[in-house]
Amino acid sequence: MSVTAAAGFEAAGVAAGIKPSGDPDLALVATAGRRPVAAAGVFTSNLCQAAPVQVSRRHLRDGRAVAVVLSSGNANAATGAPGRADALGMCERTASELGCATEDVLVCSTGLIGYRLPMPAVEAAIPTLVAGLRGGEEASAAAAEAMLTTDTVRKEAVAAAAVGDGIEATVGGVAKGAAMLAPSMATMLAVLTTDAAVESRALHAALERAVDVSFNQLSVDGCTSTNDTVLVLASGAAGNRPIGFGGPAFHSLGEALTSVCSSLAEQMAADAEGATKLARIVVRGARSVDDARRAARAVARSQLVQCSLYGGDPYWGRVLSELGASGARFDPEAVEIAYNGVVVCRDGVAADHDAEGLAGSMEGREIEVRCDLRAGGSEATVLTTDLTHAYIDENRRTS
Amino acid sequence: MSVTAAAGFEAAGVAAGIKPSGDPDLALVATAGRRPVAAAGVFTSNLCQAAPVQVSRRHLRDGRAVAVVLSSGNANAATGAPGRADALGMCERTASELGCATEDVLVCSTGLIGYRLPMPAVEAAIPTLVAGLRGGEEASAAAAEAMLTTDTVRKEAVAAAAVGDGIEATVGGVAKGAAMLAPSMATMLAVLTTDAAVESRALHAALERAVDVSFNQLSVDGCTSTNDTVLVLASGAAGNRPIGFGGPAFHSLGEALTSVCSSLAEQMAADAEGATKLARIVVRGARSVDDARRAARAVARSQLVQCSLYGGDPYWGRVLSELGASGARFDPEAVEIAYNGVVVCRDGVAADHDAEGLAGSMEGREIEVRCDLRAGGSEATVLTTDLTHAYIDENRRTS
Numbered sequence: 180m181s182v183t184a185a186a187g188f189e190a191a192g193v194a195a196g197i198k199p200s201g202d203p204d205l206a207l208v209a210t211a212g213r214r215p216v217a218a219a220g221v222f223t224s225n226l227c228q229a230a231p232v233q234v235s236r237r238h239l240r241d242g243r244a245v246a247v248v249l250s251s252g253n254a255n256a257a258t259g260a261p262g263r264a265d266a267l268g269m270c271e272r273t274a275s276e277l278g279c280a281t282e283d284v285l286v287c288s289t290g291l292i293g294y295r296l297p298m299p300a301v302e303a304a305i306p307t308l309v310a311g312l313r314g315g316e317e318a319s320a321a322a323a324e325a326m327l328t329t330d331t332v333r334k335e336a337v338a339a340a341a342v343g344d345g346i347e348a349t350v351g352g353v354a355k356g357a358a359m360l361a362p363s364m365a366t367m368l369a370v371l372t373t374d375a376a377v378e379s380r381a382l383h384a385a386l387e388r389a390v391d392v393s394f395n396q397l398s399v400d401g402c403t404s405t406n407d408t409v410l411v412l413a414s415g416a417a418g419n420r421p422i423g424f425g426g427p428a429f430h431s432l433g434e435a436l437t438s439v440c441s442s443l444a445e446q447m448a449a450d451a452e453g454a455t456k457l458a459r460i461v462v463r464g465a466r467s468v469d470d471a472r473r474a475a476r477a478v479a480r481s482q483l484v485q486c487s488l489y490g491g492d493p494y495w496g497r498v499l500s501e502l503g504a505s506g507a508r509f510d511p512e513a514v515e516i517a518y519n520g521v522v523v524c525r526d527g528v529a530a531d532h533d534a535e536g537l538a539g540s541m542e543g544r545e546i547e548v549r550c551d552l553r554a555g556g557s558e559a560t561v562l563t564t565d566l567t568h569a570y571i572d573e574n575r576r577t578s
Numbered sequence: 579m580s581v582t583a584a585a586g587f588e589a590a591g592v593a594a595g596i597k598p599s600g601d602p603d604l605a606l607v608a609t610a611g612r613r614p615v616a617a618a619g620v621f622t623s624n625l626c627q628a629a630p631v632q633v634s635r636r637h638l639r640d641g642r643a644v645a646v647v648l649s650s651g652n653a654n655a656a657t658g659a660p661g662r663a664d665a666l667g668m669c670e671r672t673a674s675e676l677g678c679a680t681e682d683v684l685v686c687s688t689g690l691i692g693y694r695l696p697m698p699a700v701e702a703a704i705p706t707l708v709a710g711l712r713g714g715e716e717a718s719a720a721a722a723e724a725m726l727t728t729d730t731v732r733k734e735a736v737a738a739a740a741v742g743d744g745i746e747a748t749v750g751g752v753a754k755g756a757a758m759l760a761p762s763m764a765t766m767l768a769v770l771t772t773d774a775a776v777e778s779r780a781l782h783a784a785l786e787r788a789v790d791v792s793f794n795q796l797s798v799d800g801c802t803s804t805n806d807t808v809l810v811l812a813s814g815a816a817g818n819r820p821i822g823f824g825g826p827a828f829h830s831l832g833e834a835l836t837s838v839c840s841s842l843a844e845q846m847a848a849d850a851e852g853a854t855k856l857a858r859i860v861v862r863g864a865r866s867v868d869d870a871r872r873a874a875r876a877v878a879r880s881q882l883v884q885c886s887l888y889g890g891d892p893y894w895g896r897v898l899s900e901l902g903a904s905g906a907r908f909d910p911e912a913v914e915i916a917y918n919g920v921v922v923c924r925d926g927v928a929a930d931h932d933a934e935g936l937a938g939s940m941e942g943r944e945i946e947v948r949c950d951l952r953a954g955g956s957e958a959t960v961l962t963t964d965l966t967h968a969y970i971d972e973n974r975r976t977s
Contacts, residue, residue, distance in 0.1 A: 227902030227910040227926075257898050259911055259927040292895025293928045405899050482881065482965070483973055490974030496691025499656050500804050503626030511626040512658055527626075528658045529692045566881070568967050574882055575889030 181335030184351035185374035187414030191311035192325030195304035198252035203325035209246035218244035219383035223407035229256035230266040231286040242379025245283040255288040256405040276309035326355040336442035340435035342419040348375035350435040354443040376415035377422040385433040393440035453569030463558035470507035471559035477505035485566035491541035493518040509552035580734030583750035584773035586813030590710035591724030594703035597651035602724035608645035617643035618782035622806035628655035629665040641778025644682040654687040655804040675708035725754040735841035739834035741818040747774035749834040753842040775814035776821040784832040792839035852968030862957035869906040870958035876904035884965035890940035892917040908951035
């Protein structure tokens with residue numbers, strides 16, 4: 180169970196005919212009572228925001244929502260005013276079936292950019308979708324399935340939070356994403372639910388923090404899509420006193436949201452298009468968190484570093500060069516770089532090491548590249564993958 | 579003729595044994611009279627600066643130089659104090675053979691990062707290198723050849739400048755670079771010469787401007803290497819009155835420097851590792867030059883755009899998404915995007931076009947992607963290439 184694990188939520192997924200393959204492509208997550216609950220969202224920073232992003236932002240202004248409807252196979256991005264009308268139409272049709280206000284339905288889409296949605300097919304499928312809403316494992320799996328594009332597996336996660344008075348609340352989530360690695364087909368979407376009672380502004384703050392240390396630390400090709408969206412709905416069914424800012428319950432809920440987001444992000448990286456390696460780029464000893472992130476992201480998104488990962492080659496010279504080009508401040512002749520715990524560069528120059536032993540460990544699927552800037556006490560970790568022939572093949576043509 | 583085209587310069591190239599292949603790997607450009615002349619340089623902005631960059635910067639403080647010695651196959655980067663001693667040693671040995679001051683010799687290296695130079699071999703080859711200094715075409719070709727790493731062809735260019743009193747001066751240059759596309763093997767280096775008489779500060783200003791609109795507008799993998807260097811020496815042999823800031827002679831010299839740098843940059847892009855396409859990303863209608871460049875570079879360095887170029891697929895959705903993520907300011911619903919002159923996106927949405935005709939033109943080697951932001955009057959052009967299987971193969975292992 181994932182998005183239906185928290186009390187008070189139901190989910191469903193159907194095939195509406197958006198995907199030529201006939202695979203499921205329309206998902207819904209809704210409160211069991213069809214009543215508005217606290218909700219929050221974090222959206223792409225791209226200036227070109229897809230129609231559903233524009234509509235969901237507006238519908239979230241009051242911090243409340245009843246449901247999220249999601250479509251896959253078509254991003255409804257770069258579709259202008261007609262696209263906005265389509266996104267709003269999805270909300271209207273869903274609201275009418277659910278018996279709630281249009282403004283209480285949020286909408287997400289993912290897939291190809293620049294094409295209009297087949298609205299008659301989508302609208303025809305919505306009554307079936309709403310009629311299919313259920314709690315339980317099958318329902319969350321169906322919703323998770325209907326969100327996918329080039330993903331090969333569903334992404335689901337769940338965690339618990341201590342929300343006061345001895346009450347344990349649940350946080351669950353579903354996501355899709357061959358991640359930032361293929362924003363063309365693969366805008367990243369996630370929907371989280373919790374049965375904790377929480378004020379919507381506190382929920383938003385906790386979500387922002389969770390996204391910041393999970394999805395925002397995942398980089399495959401450095402592309403920020405037009406559709407990225409992470410939403411959370413809090414039903415309050417756990418019966419705790421509503422959580423505001425600060426305090427142990429706020430902290431515990433934040434940890435649970437972070438745990439779910441981090442798990443979903445790792446599942447995305449593991450399912451990355453064409454990837455044969457999952458690499459954790461750790462930068463420590465930075466002068467600030469900002470410097471640490473800047474440096475880790477520069478290494479993670481380097482085509483040359485990614486090619487070396489594909490070859491299992493611990494060529495630290497490229498890593499050092501990317502650190503130097505990142506804008507982070509440090510002394511190049513103090514840097515230490517280690518692959519899988521083996522130090523290959525110390526004080527900015529080559530370090531003697533067991534090359535044969537390291538070559539063996541580089542053959543594994545997971546690789547850790549640890550860079551110590553020795554300039555301060557801050558650190559950051561970014562997940563990335565290798566750059567492979569298969570990635571190119573998946574992305575050279577859309578048709 | 580290129581680097582020896584301007585009166586007062588000689589060049590040479592030899593195989594010193596740095597490259598395991600035995601190919602030429604040591605080059606020299608020197609003033610014919612072995613006397614210091616006005617000189618200027620532009621260096622990498624990478625915080626991790628290779629030893630030769632550090633030494634050349636210091637030697638250029640007085641704005642004068644006699645010669646530039648260049649080695650290929652080893653970048654002498656991330657080599658610490660011993661590496662700096664090696665770079666200085668190359669200058670010392672060259673100066674002693676030329677009969678000039680060590681501080682008047684500049685040094686450049688390109689190749690693998692993290693390895694010490696084989697100094698005995700380099701020092702043993704320098705007397706032969708200096709003895710081989712000649713004017714004429716063969717000499718400049720020999721120098722151009724000895725600079726190369728993964729390049730498949732020499733890069734040479736020449737242009738003329740009207741420097742006053744009816745005098746025409748010559749600007750010539752040689753360069754190496756599979757460019758920013760493989761900074762591991764391929765730090766980008768260029769040496770220019772001119773027989774114009776010019777004050778060194780004016781020469782520096784003209785060089786900075788020329789680099790800014792040529793090499794700095796070339797992006798293949800967005801990596802800024804540890805060794806990038808562009809140098810110019812001005813012999814004054816043309817006999818014109820020394821050029822200061824401003825005026826038609828300064829302008830004409832600047833144009834000639836720009837022409838040579840632009841030609842060398844285009845030659846680099848055309849010889850890019852593994853590339854099958856050469857793409858010109860033109861952004862116009864931007865609110866500022868800074869916005870135009872930011873937007874053009876974001877499109878040029880996008881792995882997804884580069885994959886589409888490889889597939890000959892005019893998938894403008896990726897281009898629009900990169901424009902939106904670039905930080906440039908514009909209205910997404912005003913943007914026009916054209917491939918090879920065919921408008922595929924108008925007012926931010928799909929535009930009807932002759933898809934079959936466009937598919938045919940996308941099969942050619944050169945592709946123009948023109949983006950009109952319709953937000954102002956500034957524009958910028960960036961050259962890039964496609965991302966191919968061959969690029970990955972060339973970069974997955976260094977050995």
